Amino acid sequence: MSKIRLGMIGGGLSSFIGIVHRIAAYIGEEYTLVGGAFDTDYDNAIKFANKLELDPSRTYPDIDTFIEKESALPSDQRIEAVVVVTPNFLHYPMAKQLIQAGFHVICEKPVTNTAAEAIELEELVNKHKVVFALTHTYTGYPMVRQMKSMIAEGIIGDIQKVDAQYYQGWINPVIHDPEKRKSVWRLDPAKAGQSCCMGDIGVHAFNMIEYTTGLKTLKVLSDLNTLYADNPLDIDGTAMLRFEDEVRGIVRASQIATAEENSLRISVYGTKGALKWEQEDPNYLYHLEDGEPVKVLKPGHVYASEFAKQSTKMAPGHPEGIFDSMANLYIGAAKAIRGEEYIDGAFPTIRDGVRGMKFIEAVLESDKNGNTWAEIDD
Amino acid sequence: MSKIRLGMIGGGLSSFIGIVHRIAAYIGEEYTLVGGAFDTDYDNAIKFANKLELDPSRTYPDIDTFIEKESALPSDQRIEAVVVVTPNFLHYPMAKQLIQAGFHVICEKPVTNTAAEAIELEELVNKHKVVFALTHTYTGYPMVRQMKSMIAEGIIGDIQKVDAQYYQGWINPVIHDPEKRKSVWRLDPAKAGQSCCMGDIGVHAFNMIEYTTGLKTLKVLSDLNTLYADNPLDIDGTAMLRFEDEVRGIVRASQIATAEENSLRISVYGTKGALKWEQEDPNYLYHLEDGEPVKVLKPGHVYASEFAKQSTKMAPGHPEGIFDSMANLYIGAAKAIRGEEYIDGAFPTIRDGVRGMKFIEAVLESDKNGNTWAEIDD
């Protein structure tokens, strides 16, 4: 069984996120990076290819050439899967082209700019029967997967409350100065899309809820904050969620939670117990039950679920981190690409992308309509 | 300077809360328990007095007799301050009687059943010039007071976001069984008043916000949950808060956060930094600033504020707990009773009671009106 031939759009010398994806691809030893359109500056793209000792003939000036030339190669040489790590607004058109050309796609978040575009991609993915992996990175942590397994097995019973937080503080140092603000592309609707905070991080919290619990969000009521009238995008917000059976949830997100780093947390309370997890200490899962000591689960133990076991490489006490989490998504996608069996949730799909975009749009709608309930259809 | 002569209404043999207040009174060595109306069963009241070696002649069968007899004593013998630890619905009428009779009052929470009653008590307190201390116990912790001092000094700048949580799980084991539910007085509107979760614990989170930050809440939008249609009172709820200058806050409260113990937490984010505190680990205060290591403050150090210093009895590393926290309220009230100077916030007052009741009523109103904003006046 050979490695999967991987291409990359974007991710060249000046890219921060490209290396993250490459490391994730390396870790499982399932992929070989073969070529790509790494940079809009072709000279830089070639420099990058040389640095990585890639075949320069498979470094392309743009995605159109990439698709054209790769599609012309025999199927046992052609790139099979493509990582899209371009600026956000290009995710949708590029993913669309790639899907239509029959490539499997591993796409950075956000999947699209609108829910309609995400739905369109979903239809194309189904039509072209390609694998589409959306890198909601945090879903790859072993203890998140342990949580998903335990909830699915009914260990905490019926869920009665969910609370998810994603607090960062990085906008605080720039938001109070209109000049500094201009340097932040996430605050520019042309580059960042409809939302800053909810679109970038609130959606992670939302995804984490639906991913771990399997609950479907029916409607949201949100209160967003731009802090200054001349700042067009939300940088803080709270959303109340309503699931089936009147189950309640909360998504709290902020980029002005001063000096918070990357505090994604989720607590799920059920009739038989609760599970709590925090991204900054990802190797700890807290299991609470009435009248019992709190149980602290860690990766690599005999008590791990099959899904968590498959997502852990080392013996207990050897902390794995964010790269390992993303690597688990790549490993999951590799199984799908190869047509092997894999555990549901092994990687987020275009379905997660559709749900996320619908959440973002509903949250914006609720806030615009005076903090009233906005529905999210399937 | 002699000790303050203290009376107690309720708090006898079968009372859980009575001993908490007595310990709080003992710790500062500022009060002597002299007498009271400890029990509706007079025999038990006398047994209790004997157990504590109190003068039985000052153990009264009821509050009316208490007031009548004590008022008849010379001023240097008369009980000066009275602790009200009766069932909730009696707080208001008894506090009212005592204030009108010129006694200082130390009253358990909730202060009244309605905001209107609290406002009435406030007018009486002002008219009769008595001290009224409301035992929002958690405000007595040294690190809460450190937080209040630091915010007042501007150390975290202007506040831009506040998030307070009060999660408990104790109702989970009873709520799913209609029979078990009946045994819980907090679920009975006749005994518990208008609200269970928000009235009992949400209000603590609200008070903690206004206490530490000095912010005034202008309006709330809430979503409450009774979980079952035949359960009349909220056992879970979220409220979005709006303060002056568009500052946003959240109060999250639950009694079905399965297996949570008493998880009161507050995070306050300002333009220059943030402060975070948790009741279950009360001797730690986290101070975050952009680009700085997180600072962990603990009691008893040279860096403590004057207010925190006055609220700490031991050297660093000797954990104080909930009794010590409540003792700090008693010590603060003693200063007020004696007419000595004291730091603002040394004990919660009837003002806190009024604010709390207004919060509860606004939260109920918002929820009833389809999760719309409800205003809170001064």
Place this chain on the structure above:
Amino acid sequence: MSKIRLGMIGGGLSSFIGIVHRIAAYIGEEYTLVGGAFDTDYDNAIKFANKLELDPSRTYPDIDTFIEKESALPSDQRIEAVVVVTPNFLHYPMAKQLIQAGFHVICEKPVTNTAAEAIELEELVNKHKVVFALTHTYTGYPMVRQMKSMIAEGIIGDIQKVDAQYYQGWINPVIHDPEKRKSVWRLDPAKAGQSCCMGDIGVHAFNMIEYTTGLKTLKVLSDLNTLYADNPLDIDGTAMLRFEDEVRGIVRASQIATAEENSLRISVYGTKGALKWEQEDPNYLYHLEDGEPVKVLKPGHVYASEFAKQSTKMAPGHPEGIFDSMANLYIGAAKAIRGEEYIDGAFPTIRDGVRGMKFIEAVLESDKNGNTWAEIDD
């Protein structure tokens, strides 16, 4: 059943430790402070008595008068138990006098200056059949008692390793300056006795080991550090311990563990599991087992041992602290004084005092003899 009439030697206006003991006595409502010899300055003693509203006729100028006058009172008026909170070197002679006069004694640590003196006290306690409680305060924490119960029940199997730490940093700011050093009585052998670090805190770690495990230490090998040649007393040291059956232990103690507060920790490893506890977070007990999630036990739960239950006053999630811990010793001693049944370990006794002094002397001997094994007899 009336309260126990309590006296106090030392503990007056200028005393730090006196209030700690009084609070501990108040909390359980088992004692009434009746009189004492509170201060070597009689005027101050009277001032103190007045402040506490004690009968001045039972405030005595010295311990001899105390014993004489109290002994002359009828038995139903006479002080029954006496707290000794004088400077360290006076503990032994005063405890001795009190025991010989038939008083129960609650004595601060260290019990004596030498092991021989402690043995003498033990003989007197047995002869005069009085209760002698030694305030090894940390043994009163509910989770320490839970640990003791669980080990006694065999829950962690046979013990194979014990590691106890007591790290403080308070001597760091003075030790490097010979002038500052002079101001510290603990560094003066005339006042502090044979040892500073091991005598003051190492002995707590040792006691915690023998208290929780029931193991008996047979010999020690120690390495002590004075840091400077002109500093006569140890301020840091490590001791290897050998128990029965070749079980090994470690006591690590330091007063130059810079900026540590009061970090007493113990870890006990057995064939079936382990238990870990830390004094600065006293309400958490960690139970480890092969292949199981770590269990975190907290006070007040249904799973608590009877002993832990008796040592907890509040519902889960309401942190109790150091005063509550010491109060538990007073409550235990009250049972003994009244001749009621009590759980073994309810308060440390003169036996703990003897063991502790033997440990200190063995540690000093080992270090003096070039870090060789020194035996500890029974």
Place this chain on the structure above:
Amino acid sequence: MSKIRLGMIGGGLSSFIGIVHRIAAYIGEEYTLVGGAFDTDYDNAIKFANKLELDPSRTYPDIDTFIEKESALPSDQRIEAVVVVTPNFLHYPMAKQLIQAGFHVICEKPVTNTAAEAIELEELVNKHKVVFALTHTYTGYPMVRQMKSMIAEGIIGDIQKVDAQYYQGWINPVIHDPEKRKSVWRLDPAKAGQSCCMGDIGVHAFNMIEYTTGLKTLKVLSDLNTLYADNPLDIDGTAMLRFEDEVRGIVRASQIATAEENSLRISVYGTKGALKWEQEDPNYLYHLEDGEPVKVLKPGHVYASEFAKQSTKMAPGHPEGIFDSMANLYIGAAKAIRGEEYIDGAFPTIRDGVRGMKFIEAVLESDKNGNTWAEIDD
């Protein structure tokens, strides 16, 4: 600048440690795995090469062939650096051969079986001017490097006490059953060498001390435990350390610390402050100072030392783990191999290997000689 051509001895299909090293090599994108002698079973070696899509012509049946064939290649094709991940007893002879043949070596721990062998390797490394990296993995964590930088800069002043712990529990489930014990190669002197606990993990704690502090250990006094007379190797032990200027240290190591995972911890106390770190939560460094709040440092911040910055790939709040730590050693070694400048400590060298072996032998000697001091020369 091309990638470094990497070879590997051992590490094939059945190897656990091979993948760890490959991931570490991949992460920095500095190495290309070209060939090796992956397995003593040549068929398996070829299968492995095929799985990784390596050139089968550079998969060799044994190290001799590897050296012979690779040495015959032109210098711009020849493998430059070789990873040794064979069973422990082969590290020394294979490393020796490779050094003598002019290859750079990246060697798993333990470097050799004896100190004499390590000294011999050191002489060869110096003579042949090759790079020798010893994978003391934990030295690659950003916060360990931050600690090293801060101590070197004098931020905690002169060191006065060091305490390092390495506790695991994995031997507990096998040690009590002589049959199970036989299945554990680490308990077999023929395979594990002179020591089990001290040789495998105690030496990590020792290395962490010398690595972070720069202190040189002059002598040790140890107490080792085999638990059963018929178990030939230590599985638990404590060593007292003496550095220059009478500075004291402790190394505590155990493999029968029941249910501990991989608890490597170090605390360094100096005249101006202290630093504490734990391997299981590697992204937190605690900085203590007299009279100051505890400062918690994390990776990726502006306050990081240059060395820590170079060892961090992500923004704050994105936890890196053990693979990233080892990758940092590979990145450091790459700089040395290329002749680029690098920060001292960028990777552990043969010097660390020599010191570690001397420590192990001194610890064994001390224990054998009745727990007496054993010296460690340079």
